[in-house]
Amino acid sequence: MSAVAAAPARRSLDREAWIARAAIAALALALIVTVALPLYALLSRGLESKAGAFVGFANYAAYFATPGVGRAVVNSLVIALASTVVTVSVAFVFAYGLTRSRMPYKGVLKAVALAPLLAPSLLPGIALVYLFGKQGLLKSLMFGQEIYGPIGILLGEAFYCFPAAILILTTALSLSDQRLHDAAVSLGASRWRIFRTVTLPGARYGLISACFVVFTLAITDFGVPKVIGGWYDVLAIDVYKRVVGQQDFQKGAVVSALLLLPAVLAFTADSFVRRRQVALLSARSVAFMPRPERMRDGLLFVFCAVVALAILIVLLTAAGASFVKFWPYNLELWLGHYDFDNKDGGGWRAYYNSIEMALWTAACGTAIVFLGAYLSEKSNRFAAGRMAIRLLAVVPMAVPGLVLGLAYIFFFNDPANPLSVLYRTMAILVISTIVHFYTVAHLTAVTALKQMDPEFEAAGASLGVPWYTTFRRVTVPVAMPAILDISIYLFVSAMTTVSAVVFLYAPDTALASIAVLNMDDAGDIAPAAAMAMMIVYTSAAVRLLHWLGTRGLARRSQAWRGR
């Protein structure tokens, strides 16, 4: 009798194990095809001649022999370092205000600080032209200096990279033990000494992490220098010019490899540093609660308000510029700049394409990322496959968008590749965007899953429930906030991204962010501002919906977290 009952149970256990193995294998394979193979295609192409013969580092030698290349490398490093110093210092004070003071309006200030996430990186460039260009509103503040060039790039990158730095630093600074501060105070330490010996060491890893992330973002971004770089040549622009302007893919691969270098270095160093991070909060820690302090809170508030105002001015300038008929000579209000159909870039179709692309990216991306994270964290089948998923999931973080896009051209435009049917379709835009933003989404999912007790799986298994039922009925509902965060992150990133897709779009799959680029290229800067603002409005509306929705959802699905 018992033998008869055990046989079907074993079979169903086998079946569920095989489903887990198959899912892990499928996902690992998908990541190999969309991450590893394209990168291999890119790196190997840099070592080949146009005809495809192996030439070693001849392309690199030829590239470095071109006049002006040394300058582009130096310029890139200088601007990325300067952006890092400026952005991280401002962001540190801002994050300090948000976490270690009792200043008012923290919620509003944080929302404004994160607002640049909603805009493509071309937007700050466009707004800076209106603010500080030769006919700029605030031109007098430039003291005769030109905005087109390093100053413009620096300001634009600071705007673009600010939210990333804020996110990292607020997380780092909010982890602090009240007991350390109390001890320091009772030992009679001065305020400066407490900052130096308690605050800074605690935030050390966050600071290092923020520096690496901002440096990588700034050196690989091409939206800002494209619009406002003027004569100041940087490597990211060089990739674009080689590939789009001269259709010289070999040289493009060479510059890409160069761009990959700082990103990979920064990434490796960062993960090395992170491993050293020891837990700051133990079970006995007391969460730090800043006490009100008039002077400090007032000063921090003024500082944060000024920074927030600067961010708002950039956004409002772009919004305003899109309604002015003919800056600076005819200031009538006008909606004509929103008539995208008579402009470069694909018209309103491009905007709808962007929304379609963002929806697909959010839907498919969230499902794949979350399932992948679940299998790699919670399953115990097919260890090699799970290892592959874990490794490949963090690689995209170190691959700049332009490099990924070029890698996709090499890999998917190869007639010998059966996947070349995807080339020039919406599908390849969706795939490249999911891959481009995979790492952050994956890490978010992993963090959420790690918070969940493995007992769930154990209990499910002992009750004879297959893992996919536990996944569906327990894991997904409990992790719903993280799942929604991932989907919103993917949606907004897909709306604003330019770098990978700029090499991959076809006439019927033009995107809004690329339309901004093309309109600016043609000198239609007001319509470019209008399209950039359409992206901001859309991302903001979706975020708002998400916020309203999750408030309700949190009350229902997260009630268990309370008592």
Place this chain on the structure above:
Amino acid sequence: MRAIKSGKMLAAVFAAVFLIGGAGSVWAQAKTKVNVYTALEADQIKAYKDAFEKSYPDVEMAITRDSTGIVTAKLLAEKNNPQADVVWGVAATSLLVLDGEGMLEPYAPKGLDAVKPFFRDPRNPPYWVGMDVWAATLCFNTIEAAKKNIPKPESWEDLTKPVYKGQIVMPNPASSGTGFLDVSSWLQMMGDQKGWAFMDALHQNIGVYTHSGSKPCNLAASGEYVIGISFEYRASANKVKGAPIDLIFPKEGLGYDMEATAIIKGAKNMDGAKKLADWSVTKEANELYAKNFAVVALPGVGKPLEFVPADLEKRLVKNDFAWAAANREKILAEWNKRYNAKSEPKS
């Protein structure tokens, strides 16, 4: 009464059958997509495309638009696996470059006989057929010039005067067809040595080299720079919109190039490509071109553009397309070597 009724009924039945049949046949011959590469201005394309698709409802245009140099580079890069079926509204000098690579398919569009001989490849059947001519024009911002006390230039030579330092914008000839026709015409007008010497001097005054040929005029129109070296359509369009600019036609003569159509050899949609080539020489098409350009392929259709002198055709310098095409790569390499190395133009 009855008769009328049944007559009406019959008509209704006929109409229904006709409609269903009609719809069915439209359904049956699904639209074919023709891949078009073009450097036409974005604000011109829509009108052309709508008119073409109205004449040929079975063909849908998939348009890849970019500046001349980029379209040319893209076509050359795809030589072994062409994505384009037809090239439309791209500089004749670029088409001659493609022809030199053996990439064009000869075709005599219906109605070719009416086209002015100057507007077609002399071979029979022709490898390319012209549409219209576009010419170098300066956009001069009068308000900013008055503020800065900058005199109005009359000639190309004037542009090298120190008073214009940092005030001039021109398109990069590697990416822009307008930029290339400027450089090529200066070299043909002044000869090699003097031509490069002129550009060296001009380089001292250039604020920035732009990607597109329209952008210099747009930058002059919005007062970012005083003078934009551009072309007559964009200049006229900006002035019509109310930009405070004067159009200047330098007295030495105007460089020009011709927008033309050619079919790519091995086109996947050869039929669609031929239909576009046919449509491109029709009177209807030429009348649309004439809204944007004064000199078009069919005789008697062209009419002067607002703010552009009626004798524009006479002001054009001689342009040897074959010379320009044969030397294009060499000229661009030299130009890049001299001016693209991104040294501050002012130093």
